Amino acid sequence: MTVSIDPDLCYGSGECAHRVPSVFAFEDGYGVVRPVRESRGDEGLVREAAELCPSQAITVTE
Ligand code: SF4
Structure with a gap:
């Protein structure tokens, strides 16, 4: 799993860091x-953080 944040879209709500502090x-x-990062076991939370990002700035690639 590869995770990235588009800095042009992120407006700094901080939700991803609160939701999955081991990754964000x-x-x-x-x-x-x-x-x-040690993200084993966090995949579901990472996908959830991407879905719930208010600016859709998080991309998850399997
Ligand atoms: S949840 Fe989305 S908008 Fe909020 S800090 Fe994370 S990437 Fe940025």
Whole structure:
């Protein structure tokens, strides 16, 4: 699974970082994907975070 956030779409709601802090972080007012992560078991939460991102800025590629 590859996860990315489009910085042009993210407006910094912070929801992804609150929902899955092991994968997402909130830096400088915007959501970012942590560069190194232990995401085993978080796949479902990551997909949910992408679906619920209010700006649809999160892309998940299997
Ligand atoms: S949930 Fe979406 S809009 Fe909010 S910080 Fe994360 S990527 Fe940005």
